[in-house]
Every structure is written in structure tokens, then in C-alpha cells.
Amino acid sequence: MPAGGSVAGAPCCRLSASHRSTERTARHPTDVTDAQWVKLDPLLPDPSCLSGRGGRWEGHCRRLLDALRDRVRLAEGREAAPSAAIVDSQPVRAAETVGRATRGWDGGKKVAGRKRRIVVDTLGLLLAVLVTPASTQDRVAARSLLRRMRDTAGGRVRLVWADGA
Template identity: 50%
Template structure:
């Protein structure tokens, strides 16, 4: 259940979040402290399809929980993309969110966990798609930190960066059929 380049609508996606440091211009009302990552700033919550294209983004204070933000984003994504049936997530999205997605959104939230014997940083199956998006965002100089005063502006810069990525993908030379 994944999306190929010819499909107009995604059927599967990946959700994740990343905390980034905030610049001094970011007000105290929209910044927070992520105790897990020890970052004072904001958190970017994203949902991508299986091609790595952005379906939804939400920027919050870093102390906002993943499950609370995911409920809002997944509700939005499921209403905009009716064929979306499966979303992969990490262990931070367990609990009542799984039941909410299944009962309220008719969406399967599959938790991809790493095994106990794995040590260090391991990219899990299907999770590399969203990690690749975060890597692209961090290569965009303006997104290496959060410099925007408003969260709506921060979200707009993320969409702008994704537009650059999509136009580069579209502009790639394709081999001509013989």
C-alpha cells in the first residue's frame, strides 16, 4: 500500500516530529522546552506520503506532545486525502491515538518500533522517508534553526522549501523512451 509516481492520491504516509532550536526573535509564547531532546525552541510535526512529499505540517512550541499534534494533523490529512488508509509512526505515537485513528478517522496508525537488541541510531523501515524530509529541511539554511516570529511563518517557510524540492524533482532530466 504505497504510492507510485503516477498515483494522484496517497494511500499511505509517515508522521514524525523534530525539535529545532529557536532564535532570539521567537517569542516565549511560541517556544518551549523539549525535555527528551533538551532543546529550547519549536517542534515541527510533519506528515509525508511514501514519496516523501509533504502532506501536512504544524509548528508548535517544543513542549507540545507528539500525540496531541498528531491528532490534529491526521484529522486534517485524512479529510484532505480520502484514500489515505495507513500511516507509519514511531513509538512516541502509541496509546489512545492508535484507537482514535482507527475508530474516528478509519486510518491505520502502524507503530514501527526498533528491537531491543539494536543499539545506537537506526533508521527503521518506512521511517527513513520522513527522516529524508527532515534532512532536506535542515539543508535549507533558513530552516537550520527557527528564525520566524510566528508559527504560521515557520510553516510557510517549510512549504517553500518543499516547493523547491518538488521543482528540482520535476526538472530532473528523464531518459527518453526509444
């Protein structure tokens, strides 16, 4: 089966009622083949937003990401919930078309735009993401970011590393 497409009018996946299948090439390389995706698809839960129980796609993706992260950590011989995390931020230039309320000036890096902040565990697996105007100070954004991390990773994280720059 082509990446993101279907063969001879067959549905491309269980979610095909909510989108149109298209013939397209994969934009990002992956280690999972189309044959493997055919086997993986029945194992993935249906999003509650498609089964009439409400909910949003974001919640479905977050639960899926959490489950995959737990499996990777267990396969590495670690606890499912991390006990340590790493915080970092990176300014990103924003075009003039980006609203002023979501843009700012990072005086340290001399960048006008936004700042993406992430928290990862010691394996580099994503725990939380926060995007703010670049002018938002790290100490201000840290509260919201660490709150998101706590909601995602549970209360087990006891140590968080952050750089001073």
C-alpha cells in the same frame, strides 16, 4: 532571464504587478532552467487573490503543491491520492526573539524552541505541516496534524507510520 529578475524592463512573470523584479542569484539549485520557466508560467493558474475573487496566497500555493504532488504520483504509476503516510517531528532551536507562546522545552531532545511535524506519503511528498512549541506532546499534536493530512490527501489514507521516539 536571470533567476527572479527581468530582462530590459520586461515583467519577470504574470504576477509582476504584485512584486518588484530584482536582479538576484538563485539561492536553491533547481533542475528547471529559465527557458523552461518561461514555458511553465502560462500553464500555472492565476491566484484568485490577484484576479479580484479574494483568497490568500497560502491557498494558491497549497492547490499548486497538491496538483504537482498528484502529477508526480501518477507519473510513478500510483494513485493520485496516497493510501499510506509517514509522520515525523523534529525539534528546532528558537532564538530568544521568538515569542514565548510559540516556544517550549523538549525534555527528550533537550531543545528549547519549536517542533516541526510533517506528514509525507511513501514517495516522500509533503502532505501536511504543523509547527508547535517543542513542549507540545506528539499525541496532542497528532490530532491536528492528521486532520490537516485528511483535508489535503482526502480520506484515502488508511495506514500511517510513526516512530516511537
